[in-house]
Amino acid sequence: VNGFRQRFRDQVRDEVKDVALTQLAEGGVEAVSINAIARALGVSGPSLYRYFASRDALLTELVVDAYADLEAAVSGAADLSAFATRFRGWALAHPARYRLLFAAPPEGRDEVPDAIIDASVALMRTLVPLIGAAAPAPPAALRAELERWARCRDLDVSPAVGLRAVLAWSRLHGFVSLEIEGNFASMGLDADKLFAAELAVLDA
Amino acid sequence: VNGFRQRFRDQVRDEVKDVALTQLAEGGVEAVSINAIARALGVSGPSLYRYFASRDALLTELVVDAYADLEAAVSGAADLSAFATRFRGWALAHPARYRLLFAAPPEGRDEVPDAIIDASVALMRTLVPLIGAAAPAPPAALRAELERWARCRDLDVSPAVGLRAVLAWSRLHGFVSLEIEGNFASMGLDADKLFAAELAVLDA
DNA sequence: TGTACATCAGTGAACGCGCGTTCACTGATGTAC
């Protein structure tokens, strides 16, 4: 079989990504360097171009992987609290990857790759069914936008529920991103307890 | 008077910061470069060390200035909605500075300078009086932390109100940071309308 | 008012560092007859 070389390629790609993740965790996106990765793997810099077209391509893969990983972490949540708890748990376990997803998308690139869009839609697809159905309908203009959004993303969701999902996500992100930057810690507040309080009103 | 030289110094410092803000707005923190600023001012790189001890010192000043500017923008708000609207307005007008404040504090430095702490406390001092007084008391452990926090920061606020202020800030930050990264836009949703919906339940 | 002196803004060269990427090439691995 010719799969030997392919398997080897895949393995090397994974090793490269592993090192990249370590650099990301320790120094942020700017610390992810092709040359430094090669050095860590005991190999010359240019050799990595056999496996990734460019540094940007590597970063895009890290984003897609992170989305998939986060999605795996939250999928199967039985209700919004569980979703939120798992979401937060993932972010605390992988702060740099979380930042990569939500705090730095436009790092020089203009178009968002399709793979990234798809990955983020998958997250919404997990969240949406966990939102309680009741709610006043949004104002007409917003309702139209929400309907179009649901249609384009192929989400089975009413405008009212869509709106609540988006806002719940927004609040969740607010809490999590303040927490991973250490804002609660620097106030001397225990984030676990704050989170419990926020959970109670996430789906407002 | 000897103030001539001093006034000249202050003026140059301001010019340097102006260029730095432009770079920040156009390319993020990493784009803020001593050498590039000097070039833009038609001066040699090392000359700027007469005005700022290091690149890090310059960045710290940008943070402090941004806090002051944001604080000025929200101060005088009559209620929470007005505060939130002004807060968001400032963030939309200065997304890179907003990111500098809330999305990237630990960029390599270990200790947060006092000036930055003070500046962020000032923001809270503006927010706290706008929170409605009623609310169930937080659980005991959290209450104790909130009391200590208020005491340390010299804020005249009950634990219940303190908690609501923190959570309102968290939600507001979530919305604003998703918006400035273009997340709502990429969903085809009008952020203004979403914001109106979120405003209705900010203080839950 | 004039002169001696201290202050200090700005310079150019240099240090040491790192980066992404291209290119011509070597040598090993797997493939096909």
Place this chain on the structure above:
DNA sequence: TGTACATCAGTGAACGCGCGTTCACTGATGTAC
């Protein structure tokens, strides 16, 4: 089974770039007598 060939991983040199920071120095500005 053995041999000729294509594939492709990895190399080292090179290009061009930028950065923060230190240092010894020049020359202008303001100060003190």
